[in-house]
Amino acid sequence: MMLSPPPRNFAAETFCAELRRLRMARRMSQLDLALTCEVSARHVSFLETGRTKPSRAMVLNLAQGLLLPLGARNRLLLAAGFGPVFPSSALESAALAPFREMLTEMITRHAPNPALICDRYWNLQEANAPAQVFIAALQGDSTQTNLVRLITESPNAPHVIGNRPEVLHDLRARIELEALEACDDPLMREVLSIVTEAATRFPIDRLALARSPLMPLVLNMPNGPMQFLSAIAHFGTSEDVTVRDLRLELFFPADASTRAAMEAAAVPA
Secondary structure (H helix, E strand, O other): OOOOOOOOOOOOOOHHHHHHHHHHHOOOOHHHHHHHHOOOHHHHHHHHHOOOOOOHHHHHHHHHHOOOOHHHHHHHHHHOOOOOOOOOOOOOOHHHHHHHHHHHHHHHHOOOOOEEEEOOOOEEEEEOHHHHHHHHHHHOOOOOOEHHHHHHHOOOHHHHEOOHHHHHHHHHHHHHHHHHHHOOOHHHHHHHHHHHHHHHOOOOOOOOOOOOOOOOEEEEEOOEEEEEEEEEEEOOOOOOHHHHHOEEEEEEEOOHHHHHHHHHHHOOO
């Protein structure tokens, strides 16, 4: 099960209202946006009231000034009556085949350590064999593939994740930043709401915690607990919405016992 946005009726969603909503989500005044886009505040005001119809170039200028993700820029263009500029290719499409092969090679070569790929909304797209073991432990009998829902709602999560309260609070902080970057994306707000509600149920006293520069993910596996640190990669060189929204997460052993266990698991019996 994946989080996916509902269909939107852009004919009923005027450019004026969408521009104002996005500007306010960025906490920018009309003057702020005007200075950023190098236009007059009067012009921004006329655009928001419908007295002036924007050109395609102006819509893209405003989207750049608002630092919108590529998908949101396309939606703003559609609201103004223009076609989208940025392609949104399916991950399994022929156009992205070379990129998909690169991703598969990266996560395969990362074994015996776990690696996975998810989209902006934390829907799992691909995982190498070690990561699939951990995901299956969280899933149990379910077919859930949204990682946030697995971590927050799976009955297995409290048993599999040894430091779940800390992970939930760290995850909430991370998604808060992602939601800010997404600029009032309704689906991202839903993801943030899910993890915030879960974190609220497990309050932690950060002042009382032993301070450490690193917080590992602790997984309780049949052969004992394992600790991992992760590195996250974004793909910012593409102008394809799908590629730009992907996140590659590589997990590395955080201690010697975890490293030894992962290496042992990789040796053929």
